[in-house]
Amino acid sequence: MPPESGTPSAPGVEAVAEQVFVALADPSRRNILAALAAGGPATATDLANRLPITRQAIAKHLTLLSEAGLVTAEHGERRRVRFRLQSAPMQVAQQFLAAMARDWDTNLDALRNHLDS
Amino acid sequence: MPPESGTPSAPGVEAVAEQVFVALADPSRRNILAALAAGGPATATDLANRLPITRQAIAKHLTLLSEAGLVTAEHGERRRVRFRLQSAPMQVAQQFLAAMARDWDTNLDALRNHLDS
DNA sequence: TCCGATTGCAACCATATGGTTGCTTGGACT
DNA sequence: AGTCCAAGCAACCATATGGTTGCAATCGGA
Numbered sequence: 001m002p003p004e005s006g007t008p009s010a011p012g013v014e015a016v017a018e019q020v021f022v023a024l025a026d027p028s029r030r031n032i033l034a035a036l037a038a039g040g041p042a043t044a045t046d047l048a049n050r051l052p053i054t055r056q057a058i059a060k061h062l063t064l065l066s067e068a069g070l071v072t073a074e075h076g077e078r079r080r081v082r083f084r085l086q087s088a089p090m091q092v093a094q095q096f097l098a099a100m101a102r103d104w105d106t107n108l109d110a111l112r113n114h115l116d117s
Numbered sequence: 118m119p120p121e122s123g124t125p126s127a128p129g130v131e132a133v134a135e136q137v138f139v140a141l142a143d144p145s146r147r148n149i150l151a152a153l154a155a156g157g158p159a160t161a162t163d164l165a166n167r168l169p170i171t172r173q174a175i176a177k178h179l180t181l182l183s184e185a186g187l188v189t190a191e192h193g194e195r196r197r198v199r200f201r202l203q204s205a206p207m208q209v210a211q212q213f214l215a216a217m218a219r220d221w222d223t224n225l226d227a228l229r230n231h232l233d234s
Numbered sequence: 235t236c237c238g239a240t241t242g243c244a245a246c247c248a249t250a251t252g253g254t255t256g257c258t259t260g261g262a263c264t
Numbered sequence: 265a266g267t268c269c270a271a272g273c274a275a276c277c278a279t280a281t282g283g284t285t286g287c288a289a290t291c292g293g294a
Binding site: 014017018021022024025027030033037038040085087090091093094097098100101103104105107108 | 134135138139141142144147150154155157202204207208210211214215217218220221222224225
C-alpha cells in the first residue's frame with residue numbers, strides 16, 4: 001500500500017514538512033516570503049529591489065520555494081514571471097508539528113505509566 | 118520597547134522557530150527525536166546503537182537540539198548524560214507557522230479588495 | 235534596427251554542515 | 265593497579281549552501 005492517500009503523486013506529509021522546514025530555516029527565504037506577503041505577487045527583479053541580495057540569489061531561493069510548493073510561478077506578458085504565495089504546504093507542516101508534539105507527550109505519558117507499574 | 122514580552126532572556130518567537138526549523142530540517146535529527154519519543158530519555162551511546170550513524174555525530178546533533186531547546190540534558194550517575202524531549206519549542210514553532218499562514222491569507226484578501234476598488 | 239530592461243544559465247567562491255576516525259579523560263568494578 | 269565502558273574533544277573530509285559576477289537570450293519600444 002502506498003504511504004499516502006489523496007492525490008496519486010502526493011509526496012507524503014513528512015516530505016512536504018521537511019521541505020517547508022528547510023525553506024523556513026533560512027532568513028533570506030523568510031524575508032522573500034514576508035515581502036511577497038506584504039506586497040503581493042512579485043517578480044524576482046522586483047524582490048531584488050527591496051531585499052539586500054542579488055536577483056540571482058533570489059531566483060535560486062524562488063526555485064527552492066517553488067519546489068516546496070510555498071510559491072507558484074505564473075508566466076505573464078513580456079516574459080515576466082510573477083511569484084505568488086501558497087499557504088497550503090505551511091498548513092501541512094503545521095499539522096506535522098502538532099502531530100509530532102502530541103506524539104511526544106503521549107509517549108511521555110506511556111513512559112510514566114510504565115514506571116508506575 | 119523590547120520585541121518580546123515574558124521572560125527577560127526570551128530569545129524571541131522567530132528565533133525559537135528558526136532553530137526548530139533548522140533542527141527538523143535534517144532527517145538524522147528527526148530520527149533521533151523519534152527514537153527519543155519511542156524509547157524515552159536516552160544517552161548518546163544508547164541512541165548510537167539504534168541509529169545508523171556514529172555516536173559523535175549523534176552527540177553533535179544533540180548539542181544542536183539542546184541549543185534549540187528541543188531536548189534537555191540531565192547528568193546522572195556514573196558520568197552518564199540522558200537526553201529528554203521538550204515539546205515547548207515545537208509548539209512555539211507551530212504558533213509561528215499558524216500566524217504566518219494567517220498573515221498570508223489576510224494580505225491576499227487585502228490585495229483582492231484593493232483590486233476591486 | 236538598435237537599445238534597454240528582464241530572465242535564465244553557468245562558473246566560481248567561501249563557509250556551513252553532516253559525518254568520520256582517533257585520542258584523551260574519567261569513573262566503576264575486580 | 266589494571267581494565268572496561270561511556271563521554272568529550274579535535275582534526276579532518278566531502279558535500280551542500282548561500283551568494284556573487286558575468287554572459288547569453290529575449291522581449292517591447294524608440
